[in-house]
Amino acid sequence: MRMKPLIIGDLTVRVPIIQGGMGVGISRSNLAGAVAREGGIGIISTAQIGYDEPDFDNNQIETNLLAIKKHIDKAKEIAEGGIVGVNIMVATKQYERYVRAACEAGADVIISGAGLPISLPDMVKGCKVKIAPIVSSMRATSVILKMWDRKYHRTADFIVVEGPHAGGHLGFSKEELENIDEIDFDREIKEIVKYKRAFEEKYQTNIPVVAAGGIFDQNDIKHALELGANGVQIATRFVVTEECDASPEYKQAYLDAKEEDIRIVISPVGMPGRAIANGLLKKVGEGKLPIEKCFHCLSHCNPKEAPYCITKALINAVRGNIEEGLLFCGDNVYRLKEMTTVKAIFEELVF
Ligand SMILES: Cc1cc2nc3c(=O)[nH]c(=O)nc-3n(C[C@H](O)[C@H](O)[C@H](O)COP(=O)(O)O)c2cc1C
Structure with missing residues (x-):
């Protein structure tokens, strides 16, 4: 074939x-x-x-x-x-x-x-x-x-x-x-x-x-x-x-990820997503992270109700602020x- x-x-x-x-x-x-x-x-x-x-x-x-x-x-x-x-x-x-x-x-x-x-x-x-x-x-x-x-x-x-x-x-x-x-x-x-x-x-x-x-x-x-x-x-x-x-830090987080580090998270718009466990996910699990500024990303997000700001979390991630970033990944990342x-x-x- x-x-x-x-x-x-x-x-x-x-x-x-x-x-x-x-x-x-x-x-x-x-x-x-x-x-x-x-x-x-x-x-x-x-x-x-x-x-x-x-x-x-x-x-x-x-x-x-x-x-x-x-x-x-x-x-x-x-x-x-x-x-x-x-x-x-x-x-x-x-x-x-x-x-x-x-x-x-x-x-x-x-x-x-x-x-x-x-x-x-x-x-x-x-x-x-x-x-x-x-x-x-x-x-x-x-x-x-x-x-x-x-x-x-x-x-x-x-x-x-x-x-x-x-x-x-x-x-x-x-x-x-x-x-x-x-x-x-x-x-x-x-x-x-x-x-x-x-x-x-x-x-x-x-x-x-x-x-x-x-x-x-x-x-x-x-x-x-x-x-x-x-x-x-x-x-x-x-x-x-x-x-x-x-950023190099983001790529390294992928290389460091183990199978047991992969989580399903609910994004602020209510859809599930897959990401690597870190400080951000821990904080989200403990309660809401206050949103100071809206970056106008998703049409159904209400910053007053959302558990965290997904734009801020994703920008942190791409820039290499790994603990405060949302590290989306597929479930074979650990390979x-x-x-x-x-x-x-x-x-x-x-x-
Ligand atoms: C870090 C990351 C960010 C992603 N962002 C988007 C996105 O913005 N929009 C989208 O439709 N899919 C997004 N996806 C899904 C991918 O485009 C792709 O369809 C999917 O991840 C394929 O599975 P794989 O990662 O196991 O190869 C994202 C995936 C990853 C890993």
Whole structure:
């Protein structure tokens, strides 16, 4: 068995590996550009992407919108013709403006999760960007494909199907994640692969399925392809590369993490996420951390009620303030043993 290129409309992705978007600041131009140069798709996370720009403290949204262009341009330069996209969470405050900024900056793809991107087709009208929802169930897939069909007379350019072993926000309940072995995610992928065929026929196109969550080695990729996926999305493994945009301390925290250090945390918007145990999680477990300033990140967050500020925690993390940071990770983080490069990961994974 050999990997086949991932065909997304008129885009041919030589290596069917997408590097998952990682916010805040973990996947920006450097990592995404390096992945794209190796023949995969490099994904920049737009979550508070301008966190280190001079005007960020005063005007987060405008600063982020400018930083989207800056990082897409830079990633494309590094990519030498490779494919660069963005991850924009549906839960982002002023989501539509982020989508427009990414379109105008020439993103090749937009991947959108943390909510269902119901109106995304409308927002990208007139732009040749490819769009993909992130889904975690057959039910969410059917809602989105039916909605896009009925309201916009179009379908997805590809679908990212993210399972319970992933990092970042997860599309499963805390109870489901506590009984993770009972989740039959293979079945979910197979059903989605079968389900999308009717939309492929109707729109005379291919809708590749990209499996995500816990993919670590060639065997995991082969397994996903055997289930009918056309490619994979991998995030955690790319953190401990020289090219990753996080601080050296963040990468070291990944290398130091043991299996028993991995926790499920509830983000201020009520969604579960996976992270490495540290001082911040301990404090959150003991009670609320007062929020002094709102950075306007997520539309459903109420700073008066939230248990902590997720932007502040994620910025602490990317900057290397490990004890006070939120260290999102996939559940195979403890298997990472050494720093590497994007090139070396591709050499290891491509077959
Ligand atoms: C540090 C980190 C941050 C992440 N941030 C985001 C994000 O901002 N938006 C999103 O949709 N997914 C996010 N994810 C999920 C990844 O894009 C990816 O789909 C998932 O982690 C894949 O599983 P893996 O990490 O086991 O390879 C994040 C993952 C990690 C590890």
